[in-house]
Amino acid sequence: xxxxxxxxxxxxxxxxxxxxxxxxxxxxxxxxxxxxxxxxxxxxxxxxxxxxxxxxxxxxxxxxxxxxxxxxxxxxxxxxxxxxxxxxxxxxxxxxxxxxxxxxxxxxxxxxxxxxxxxxxxxxxxxxxxxxxxxxxxxxxxxxxxxxxxxxxxxxxxxxxxxxxxxxxxxxxxxxxxxxxxxxxxxxxxxxxxxxxxxxxxxxxxxxxxxxxxxxxxxxxxxxxxxxxxxxxxxxxxxxxxxxxxxxxxxxxxxxxxxxxxxxxxxxxxxxxxxxxxxxxxxxxxxxxxxxxxxxxxxxxxxxxxxxxxxxxxxxxxxxxxxxxxxxxxxxxxxxxxxxxxxxxxxxxxxxxxxxxxxxxxxxxxxxxxxxxxxxxxxxxxxxxxxxxxxxxxxxxxxxxxxxxxxxxxxxxxxxxxxxxxxxxxxxxxxxxxxxxxxxxxxxxxxxxxxxxxxxxxxxxxxxxxxxxxxxxxxxxxxxxxxxxxxxxxxxxxxxxxxxxxxxxxxxxxxxxxxxxxxxxxxxxxxxxxxxxxxxxxxxxxxxxxxxxxxxxxxxxxxxxxxxxxxxxxxxxxxxxxxxxxxxxxxxxxxxxxxxxxxxxxxxxxxxxxxxxxxxxxxxxxxxxxxxxxxxxxxxxxxxxxxxxxxxxxxxxxxxxxxxxxxxxxxxxxxxxxxxxxxxxxxxxxxxxxxxxxxxxxxxxxxxxxxxxxxxxxxxxxxxxxxxxxxxxxxxxxxxxxxxxxxxxxxxxxxxxxxxxxxxxxxxxxxxxxxxxxxxx
Numbered sequence: 001x002x003x004x005x006x007x008x009x010x011x012x013x014x015x016x017x018x019x020x021x022x023x024x025x026x027x028x029x030x031x032x033x034x035x036x037x038x039x040x041x042x043x044x045x046x047x048x049x050x051x052x053x054x055x056x057x058x059x060x061x062x063x064x065x066x067x068x069x070x071x072x073x074x075x076x077x078x079x080x081x082x083x084x085x086x087x088x089x090x091x092x093x094x095x096x097x098x099x100x101x102x103x104x105x106x107x108x109x110x111x112x113x114x115x116x117x118x119x120x121x122x123x124x125x126x127x128x129x130x131x132x133x134x135x136x137x138x139x140x141x142x143x144x145x146x147x148x149x150x151x152x153x154x155x156x157x158x159x160x161x162x163x164x165x166x167x168x169x170x171x172x173x174x175x176x177x178x179x180x181x182x183x184x185x186x187x188x189x190x191x192x193x194x195x196x197x198x199x200x201x202x203x204x205x206x207x208x209x210x211x212x213x214x215x216x217x218x219x220x221x222x223x224x225x226x227x228x229x230x231x232x233x234x235x236x237x238x239x240x241x242x243x244x245x246x247x248x249x250x251x252x253x254x255x256x257x258x259x260x261x262x263x264x265x266x267x268x269x270x271x272x273x274x275x276x277x278x279x280x281x282x283x284x285x286x287x288x289x290x291x292x293x294x295x296x297x298x299x300x301x302x303x304x305x306x307x308x309x310x311x312x313x314x315x316x317x318x319x320x321x322x323x324x325x326x327x328x329x330x331x332x333x334x335x336x337x338x339x340x341x342x343x344x345x346x347x348x349x350x351x352x353x354x355x356x357x358x359x360x361x362x363x364x365x366x367x368x369x370x371x372x373x374x375x376x377x378x379x380x381x382x383x384x385x386x387x388x389x390x391x392x393x394x395x396x397x398x399x400x401x402x403x404x405x406x407x408x409x410x411x412x413x414x415x416x417x418x419x420x421x422x423x424x425x426x427x428x429x430x431x432x433x434x435x436x437x438x439x440x441x442x443x444x445x446x447x448x449x450x451x452x453x454x455x456x457x458x459x460x461x462x463x464x465x466x467x468x469x470x471x472x473x474x475x476x477x478x479x480x481x482x483x484x485x486x487x488x489x490x491x492x493x494x495x496x497x498x499x500x501x502x503x504x505x506x507x508x509x510x511x512x513x514x515x516x517x518x519x520x521x522x523x524x525x526x527x528x529x530x531x532x533x534x535x536x537x538x539x540x541x542x543x544x545x546x547x548x549x550x551x552x553x554x555x556x557x558x559x560x561x562x563x564x565x566x567x568x569x570x571x572x573x574x575x576x577x578x579x580x581x582x583x584x585x586x587x588x589x590x591x592x593x594x595x596x597x598x599x600x601x602x603x604x605x606x607x608x609x610x611x612x613x614x615x616x617x618x619x620x621x622x623x624x625x626x627x628x629x630x631x632x633x634x635x636x637x638x639x640x641x642x643x644x645x646x647x648x649x650x651x652x653x654x655x656x657x658x659x660x661x662x663x664x665x666x667x668x669x670x671x672x673x674x675x676x677x678x679x680x681x682x683x684x685x686x687x688x689x690x691x692x693x694x695x696x697x698x699x700x701x702x703x704x705x706x707x708x709x710x711x712x713x714x715x716x717x718x719x720x721x722x723x724x725x726x727x728x729x730x731x732x733x734x735x736x737x738x739x740x741x742x743x744x745x746x747x748x749x750x751x752x753x754x755x756x757x758x759x760x761x762x763x764x765x766x767x768x769x770x771x772x773x774x775x776x777x
Contacts, residue, residue: 511546
């Protein structure tokens with residue numbers, strides 16, 4: 001809808017509703033008059049093809065102050081306007097915009113010509129005036145011939161154009177019924193005009209005599225070779241430019257390719273004159289913003305660094321300072337820009353902010369430049385027969401086992417290979433991000449010349465053997481560039497992205513009991529109490545499986561793009577015991593899985609998430625469990641375990657003067673059988689104890705215990721009081737550590753029998769362990 005029509009419709013809506021009386025429409029007035037509110041108004045828009053009928057008893061005029069009667073008949077806007085102009089003796093005085101009518105003393109009614117009729121002959125409008133590329137004669141084409149899609153608007157499909165010769169310097173009348181030298185009827189798509197003449201262009205309803213002036217055309221070819229190329233719809237099979245990367249420039253450039261030689265020469269002239277500009281594709285009603293004049297050299301046109309940086313910043317924020325565009329992101333830059341040429345090749349200074357001035361012609365890069373493809377950025381001076389294109393990159397990976405010293409490789413080597421994208425839009429380029437660990441290996445497939453591994457903009461040549469191991473954490477990009485310096489600039493291209501993690505630093509066990517004073521922020525696991533080098537203590541009642549993930553801002557920005565299906569957050573959920581989809585999509589990309597087994601849980605993510613994980617507070621003392629830092633993709637794929645931390649349960653009352661030694665008060669109650677005569681059965685309650693843990697479930701105990709035993713032979717208490725015991729215990733680690741023990745007890749207090757022994761060998765069963773196994777504690 002045109003702005004002038006909008007204003008008029010707003011006026012009519014504010015008036016009292018009343019149907020038009022003096023104008024009866026034979027055909028629809030215009031698409032703007034289709035609303036019920038407009039149909040009830042006293043003013044309506046019409047096109048030049050609208051057919052209407054004048055009514056008896058009404059007077060008509062070109063203004064509300066001068067009206068006359070006309071013969072009732074079917075007519076149109078131009079015909080009625082010409083009749084009224086002749087009645088007031090001013091046939092060429094004006095180019096009328098409105099017609100007025102009134103019945104008796106009733107309200108004034110009006111019709112206004114829809115403003116789109118003033119733009120009939122214009123670029124990408126209803127009719128298109130330009131020069132024929134072969135004959136150089138001026139021609140006028142229907143943009144939408146009859147039956148073409150989209151359907152013509154503004155009544156153009158029922159409108160005839162008439163071209164009336166116009167002497168040099170003469171003014172064209174606004175209305176005319178004079179014969180014309182050329183006519184473009186409704187059933188023809190093109191009219192070829194005479195060279196060297198100037199024409200006034202009139203538009204009117206098919207079959208009517210009168211027409212309204214809608215434009216002028218100057219004879220000869222009105223367009224230069226370059227402006228003709230800009231005015232011609234682009235051929236996708238013959239783009240003007242191709243994206244090319246050269247080692248010399250270290251940047252992407254759009255090089256001229258399919259332009260005619262005269263247009264290419266003119267393109268260079270325009271560039272030298274500062275009349276060739278790069279601008280944004282216009283958004284809405286805002287004029288396109290100019291980024292500056294383009295310089296055209298042997299390598300073509302370079303996209304300014306500021307344009308590339310702004311495109312990345314809109315997607316990645318501040319992290320964009322350490323990234324370069326991927327092929328798809330380069331193509332997004334291409335789709336958001338256009339090349340503009342001014343109407344005159346004279347130096348035109350640009351002041352910020354600058355906008356494309358009227359009269360300039362623009363062509364979108366997406367229409368005139370081929371999509372960015374890997375084939376156009378490969379080939380860095382290769383020798384004959386040498387493979388020049390990189391084909392893929394393989395990551396040689398191992399899960400990491402957390403220890404006091406850091407993250408150590410565990411399990412077998414796994415290799416994950418990614419095929420590099422060959423062009424923008426290649427599905428290989430949209431593959432999920434690879435997640436790797438510091439120390440993983442890198443192996444290129446194909447040529448590696450001109451490729452750089454960049455971790456947070458710290459770049460190393462891939463053909464250097466020292467760069468084949470991931471040396472630090474961060475956002476990894478495999479970049480194409482001419483040098484390490486060029487690889488760090490915004491003009492490179494990222495063929496692959498990955499996240500490189502250091503579990504020993506980024507996986508932070510915030511809920512575990514910390515020992516040894518202050519924590520080490522660079523190695524948070526080093527500060528945890530531990531029983532062995534790679535087994536940490538989990539104190540029942542005090543420790544909690546609560547973790548966070550300290551991702552770098554760049555890593556988070558690369559992962560958390562607007563269309564991401566998972567998010568990288570600082571809080572790591574411990575998953576399990578939940579059926580169905582995750583509670584709040586998008587799900588956390590990294591989660592923690594808890595298992596009694598030291599291997600990564602198998603099966604689909606949905607199945608693993610439904611299993612109830614072990615509760616560390618419900619496990620027995622000295623039992624072990626494992627927590628896995630796992631990557632989640634979707635419910636159909638298994639979790640990918642990146643790192644594992646092992647824990648052993650410790651009771652809260654125990655102290656650990658050494659990794660293998662625990663001392664504490666009030667140990668577990670034991671059922672003991674004493675074998676020295678008289679043989680007895682009783683109970684031991686350790687008041688104080690020291691437990692040394694040995695391999696394979698064995699241990700040594702020294703306790704001061706309260707003892708009480710009864711002899712079944714004489715049914716009397718044979719042992720009662722305090723005793724000192726030395727014993728050896730054993731229990732299956734996965735089921736019930738410290739289940740049974742054998743030892744020797746020194747009785748420090750006497751019993752009731754005269755022959756009570758001072759020393760007693762015994763066999764004991766841990767009652768507390770049995771209660772725990774039964775779920776009673």
